[in-house]
Amino acid sequence: MGSVVKPKISKFSLCLLLFGGGCAWEQKEPREHVVSIVSDLNSMSMSFEPRSLHIEPGDTVTWINAADVTHNMITYPDGFPKGADGFESDYLLVAGERWSYRFQDEGTYEYHCLPHILMKMEGTVVVGKASGESDFHDPSNGEIARYREQLAEYFDEDEGVSYRPRLERLTQSE
Numbered sequence: 001m002g003s004v005v006k007p008k009i010s011k012f013s014l015c016l017l018l019f020g021g022g023c024a025w026e027q028k029e030p031r032e033h034v035v036s037i038v039s040d041l042n043s044m045s046m047s048f049e050p051r052s053l054h055i056e057p058g059d060t061v062t063w064i065n066a067a068d069v070t071h072n073m074i075t076y077p078d079g080f081p082k083g084a085d086g087f088e089s090d091y092l093l094v095a096g097e098r099w100s101y102r103f104q105d106e107g108t109y110e111y112h113c114l115p116h117i118l119m120k121m122e123g124t125v126v127v128g129k130a131s132g133e134s135d136f137h138d139p140s141n142g143e144i145a146r147y148r149e150q151l152a153e154y155f156d157e158d159e160g161v162s163y164r165p166r167l168e169r170l171t172q173s174e
């Protein structure tokens, strides 16, 4: 009697069978990342934790409000990659409220909370490879005007809140 050789199909050979090489699904499974929106009313400090996140294209980020304080997430007009879209969330009003965004395009996304821009409540999401200095979106006059209107909903002129181009924003002191 000859022994029966049971064909063994490993995960690896199954990958070869289906894809003829690299096993796309194993490394490219989209992930969800969570950012907590933290309001410390004692020290009056508001923050996104983690402030900086590195993810892969196709991943989703979910922001969760940790307190009954109003926040939102909005990219700076020049704070996202050329050819990509910025994002703007709804306002999250109470604890437990959440908002998710799926990032398709590679690059760096710099965002902040509109009501708390003066407290430097901001964060960064890097999708794949970070953007170089010249790889950021060049906002139109219309986009800048709309952003200024949004700021004006929250701040009076004398509060000194205005649109600042990226390099100025990054070098301004606290």
Ligand SMILES: [Cu+2]
Residues within 6 Å of the ligand: 046, 070, 071, 072, 113, 114, 115, 116, 121
């Ligand atoms: Cu906020």
